[in-house]
Every structure is written in C-alpha cells, then in structure tokens.
Amino acid sequence: xxxxxxxxxxxxxxxxxxxxxxxxxxxxxxxxxxxxxxxxxxxxxxxxxxxxxxxxxxxxxxxxxxxxxxxxxxxxxxxxxxxxxxxxxxxxxxxxxxxxxxxxxxxxxxxxxxxxxxxxxxxxxxxxxxxxxxxxxxxxxxxxxxxxxxxxxxxxxxxxxxxxxxxxxxxxxxxxxxxxxxxxxxxxxxxxxxxxxxxxxxxxxxxxxxxxxxxxxxxxxxxxxxxxxxxxxxxxxxxxxxxxxxxxxxxxxx
Amino acid sequence: xxxxxxxxxxxxxxxxxxxxxxxxxxxxxxxxxxxxxxxxxxxxxxxxxxxxxxxxxxxxxxxxxxxxxxxxxxxxxxxxxxxxxxxxxxxxxxxxxxxxxxxxxxxxxxxxxxxxxxxxxxxxxxxxxxxxxxxxxxxxxxxxxxxxxxxxxxxxxxxxxxxxxxxxxxxxxxxxxxxxxxxxxxxxxxxxxxxxxxxxxxxxxxxxxxxxxxxxxxxxxxxxxxxxxxxxxxxxxxxxx
Numbered sequence: 001x002x003x004x005x006x007x008x009x010x011x012x013x014x015x016x017x018x019x020x021x022x023x024x025x026x027x028x029x030x031x032x033x034x035x036x037x038x039x040x041x042x043x044x045x046x047x048x049x050x051x052x053x054x055x056x057x058x059x060x061x062x063x064x065x066x067x068x069x070x071x072x073x074x075x076x077x078x079x080x081x082x083x084x085x086x087x088x089x090x091x092x093x094x095x096x097x098x099x100x101x102x103x104x105x106x107x108x109x110x111x112x113x114x115x116x117x118x119x120x121x122x123x124x125x126x127x128x129x130x131x132x133x134x135x136x137x138x139x140x141x142x143x144x145x146x147x148x149x150x151x152x153x154x155x156x157x158x159x160x161x162x163x164x165x166x167x168x169x170x171x172x173x174x175x176x177x178x179x180x181x182x183x184x185x186x187x188x189x190x191x192x193x194x195x196x197x198x199x200x201x202x203x204x205x206x207x208x209x210x211x212x213x214x215x216x217x218x219x220x221x222x223x224x225x226x227x228x229x230x231x232x233x234x235x236x237x238x239x240x241x242x243x244x245x246x247x248x249x250x251x252x253x254x
Numbered sequence: 255x256x257x258x259x260x261x262x263x264x265x266x267x268x269x270x271x272x273x274x275x276x277x278x279x280x281x282x283x284x285x286x287x288x289x290x291x292x293x294x295x296x297x298x299x300x301x302x303x304x305x306x307x308x309x310x311x312x313x314x315x316x317x318x319x320x321x322x323x324x325x326x327x328x329x330x331x332x333x334x335x336x337x338x339x340x341x342x343x344x345x346x347x348x349x350x351x352x353x354x355x356x357x358x359x360x361x362x363x364x365x366x367x368x369x370x371x372x373x374x375x376x377x378x379x380x381x382x383x384x385x386x387x388x389x390x391x392x393x394x395x396x397x398x399x400x401x402x403x404x405x406x407x408x409x410x411x412x413x414x415x416x417x418x419x420x421x422x423x424x425x426x427x428x429x430x431x432x433x434x435x436x437x438x439x440x441x442x443x444x445x446x447x448x449x450x451x452x453x454x455x456x457x458x459x460x461x462x463x464x465x466x467x468x469x470x471x472x473x474x475x476x477x478x479x480x481x482x483x484x485x486x487x488x489x490x491x492x493x494x495x
Contacts, residue, residue, distance in 0.1 A: 028324070119344075127342035130302050131356035131403075132331045134324075 022136075022214055026144070029137035036141040043146035047108055047209070051154055054107055055100040059158035062095050063087060063165035071174045080176055084184025087166035092193045093253075096159035098245055101204040104151065105237035109212040112143055113233030116216025117226040125217065140213045144206060151205025152198040159197060192252075200248050207244060208237045255280055256301060256411065256445065260310035262467075263296055270296050272467030273310070283437055283444035284472075285458035287451070287489065292464050294447040295339065295415050301445070302334055302413070303327045314411070332360070335404025335442075339416040341396040343388040343403075349375070350384035353403045360407075374406035375399075377439060378432055394425035398432065405436055412436065414446040418453045430456040451490050455479070463489060 029036065070086040116139060119125050125135050163185070170176035215233040219225045261274040270293035278284045286294050299305045300312045303319050311318045314330060322330060343352050353371045362370065375381055378398040388396055397417060404412055414433065418426035430453050437444055437457075446457055454461050455475050462472035463486050471478070471486050481487055 122340060123338045123342040124344055126299070126304050127336070127338055127344075129304060130331055130334065130336040131407075132328045132359045133355075 018218075019214065025134075025136045026140055029134050029141055032134060032137035032141075035133065035137045036145070039138065039142035040145050043142040044150055047143070047146040047205075048150035048153060051104050051107055051150070052157065054103050055154045055158045056161045058099050058103050059091070059096060059162040060165045062099060063091065063162035063167075064169040066090055066095070066162070067166040067169040067174065071170075071176075080174065081180040081184040082187075083170055083174065083176060084167070084181040085187050086184075087170075088163055088185040088189065089193060091159045091162040091166070092197045094197075094245075096162055097155050097197045097201040097204060098241070100155050100158045101151070101201060101208065101241050101245075102238055104154070104205075105208045105241060106234050108147065109208045109233045109237040110230045112209060112212030113216040113219075114226055114230045116213055117219035117229040120217055120219045121222055121225060135217065139217070140210075143213055144209045147205035147209030148202050149205070151201045151208075155201035156198060196248070196252055199252075200245065203244055203248070204241050207240050211237045211240065255313075255315060256443065257313040258297065258300075258310070259313060261297065261300060261307050261312065262309040263293065263300070263305060263307050269467055271307075274464065274468055275310075276462055276469050276472065278443060278445055280443050281441055282459040283433075283446060283457055285446045285448060285454040285461045286464055287449055287454055287461060288464035289489070290449065293467060294449075294464055297464065298336075298413050298415055298445060298447050301411075302331055302336055332407070333410045335407050335409035335412040337397070337400045337404050337412065337414045337417055339419060341388070341400035343396055343399055345388055348385050348387055349380065349391070349399050352388070352399060353406050356403060356407050370406050370408075374402040377405060377436065378402045392425075394421050394428065397421070397429055401429075401432055401436065405440060408440065409442060412440075412442050412444045414444065414448075416448055417446065418448060418450045423452075426450065426453060427456075429453075433457045451492070 066087045067083055070083040071080060074080060074082055116125070119139070125139070128135050128138055167178070167181050170181050171178065212233045215229045215236065219229040221228075256278040258274050258276045261271050262269070263271040274293075274297055276284070276286075286297065288294050296305060300307055300319065301314065303322065307320055311320050313319070314334075317326065317330060319327075319330065343349075344355070347355070350371050353374050354367055357367050357370055371384070372381070375383065378401050380395065380398055380402060383391070383395070383399075388399070391399065401414075401417075417433065418429050421429065433444070433446065434457055436442065444457075446454070448454055458475055460472060460474055461478040463470045463478075465485055471481060471483050473481070478486065478490065481490070
C-alpha cells in the first residue's frame, strides 16, 4: 500500500516535471517562426472552420431551450422581457464558452491526440527530429496558437447563434416582441459580459490544444496506446476546462 | 567515423544494451544483426540523439552525441539520413513533399529543391510518383521513398532500420541493390540494422552480431559466414535452439 502510494507520488512528480519541460521546449520553439508560421494557417482552418458546425449546432438548440426555460421560470412572477436578459447573459458568460469548449474538447482535443499519437507510434515524430525539425515548432505551436486564436471566434459566433435562436423562439413560441427581447438583452448588459466569455474561451482553446498535444506526443505502444491517449485527452481537457471555468469566475466575477 | 563506446540503455529497469562497443569506419557499411528485441534499433537511435544513453555514448566524428545541445544535435542530424523500419512517411504529404521536407530546412531555392527531389526519386526508381500520397504506395515503394528522403539530404552517414522487413524476397533484393547503389553513388558511411541475412551479406562490408546487449562477434562477411561461434552460427543459419 505504502509502496503503491509512493510510486504514484513519484509518477505524479515526474509527470509535472515532464509537463514543465514540455512548456520550456515550447517556449524555445517560439523564435522558429519560419516553421510554425506557415503551418499555423493550416491549423487555423482545421480548428476554426471545421469545428464551427458542431459549436453552432449546440448553441442553436441551447438558445431555444434557454428561452423556453426562462419563460417557464418567470411566468406570472417576473416580466417576460427578462427572457432576453437570461438568454444573453447565460450564453455570453457561461453556456456559450463552456458548451462549445466541451464539444471542441471532444472534437479538437481528441483529434489532435489521435493524430499526434499515431505519428508518435509510427515514428513520424522521430523522423521529423532526424530531419532537423523541432516537433514543438512543427506540430505543437501551430495547433496551440490556432486553438487559442480560433476558440474565441468560434465561441463568439456560437453566442450570437444562441441569442438569435433564443430570440426566434421568444417570437414564435412565447409571443414576446423583438423590442421586449432586446430590452431584456440590454437591461443588465455590461461590456465585461462579452470580453469575459471570449477571454475565457481563449484559455479553453489553449488548454484543450495543449493537452491534446502533450497527451498525443506521450503516446506509447500501438493502436491501443493511441486509443488510450485519445480518451485521456478528452477527459483531461474536460476536467481542466471546468476547473478553469470556476477559476475565472472566482478571479474575474467577484 | 561512428563509435559506440560502452553503450548502456534500459527501459523500465530492463537492460537492453549492456556495454555495446563498435566502430564504423568512414565509407564502410556495417550491418548489425541480432534477434528481435535485442536493441538493434535502440542502438541506432542513439546515433541521432533520439534516445539518451544510461551510460556510455556514441561518438560521431569526435562529437559525443549525448552531450550535444540543441544546435549541436541539429547540426549532427543534418549530416545523417535515417531510414525508418516502416518508412515513417508523413501521411498528409505527397511523395515529393516528404522528400523535400528535410531540404526545406537548408534554405535551398525552389529550383534547387525541386531538382534534388527529382534526383533522389530517380535514384530509387520512383520518377513520376511525386504527387502520390503514402497511402497509395506499396510497402516496397514506401521504403524507397524513405530512402529517397534520406539521400536527398546528401548525408555523410545513412542509418537503415530494418530496411527489408516485411517485404517479399524480390522487393527486398531491390532495396538491397538500392542500398549498395546509394553507397556507391554518394560514398556514404552506413549502418544497417537487420535480421535478414541475405540482405546483410549483400550490403555489408562488415557484420556485427548484437547479443545480450553487447557485440558478440564482428567481422567481414566471409568471417561471419565461416564463424565457429555457436550463437552466431545458429543465428545466421536460422536454426531453432
């Protein structure tokens, strides 16, 4: 028992050390712009454009559900234009970034872990090194930069979609007018509502892509190892995303 | 010259290399033979710094590989072509992009780069395959692209990791001829890791047998063929124990 605890503690310390070394290597790769600059453009498209449909799909239905739940909660007690307030605030502050983040942890994080994991076990990462490329500048930096840059853009569009579908649901299903919905949207709006969600989503993008890369490049074994890494990347990303969400609320919203 | 000096390496407390010492002279090809899992590929990866030794070192032209910093390692790797067991081609790139990848690091003009890619593909008889993707190639063609990628760099050294494993005898013979042609064409120093004895006899100037983490015997092809060491004899004759 004591031996097992000791071994796990040592493993955990080693993992932290490896992560620190990984970040150090990543920082040293930053001046290698000639390599990561061109590849980042490819990743921006892959992370951004390819991820957009799933994020918008989730946001569209969330907007409708939020409007209906708000109306159900407020009826006979709170003026119905507050539906706009709840849809806007909730999409901007929480559900837009978090739901899109969780969906993209599954899509982007898993795909990066699987891709890099496969490259690792088929010696493509070793091949890169023997060709005098640093895997951090060739593989990791483009993905992390693309994730950090594109997540806020995806989330902004997701928030917009959620608000629009919430507005449409209010018009069609709740007999709320556009003026009332917009009044609700404006009533407690602060600029912080916008930048908080977008800033948070940038940190989610950074975390999800970094975890996908770290886990992918740490893959050992064959197909089973790749499968394990893919699952790990999704679980670690989702957990870290929720921890980060609570952290930013504590730091920025108090 | 490449010198393995008392190289030790283990994984998860299991020793793989236990004092490997071997010298590869300039312009010769040494074939390292040995049973599967005896650390042949592990030894090869130490030459380019893909693995760090537990003790001992590999010395390439006077440079101790494990002590090199990033710049030193990059400079060393520019002099070495590495042909991987399963070619390790990049799936998302065409054949010509795979071959050109290492060259892009060397600041060649587009014309020079294209010429070097054409030349390398011609050496491995793959002219016209430029725009194909690795998934569209046979195992033998993939290995030839791997060799083209290595020789396009015009390296001083080429390391081959199991170049004929998994190939039919005819394709394996083609790869053997290619390795011989590459040595004659470029005058490079080579290390070939294999357990294919026909390949070893064809491409090797000398053959070294790795056994229990050390070199059991090293000698010319004739010396190995006439060996009286029972372990080496059993291996080269492929007799069950």
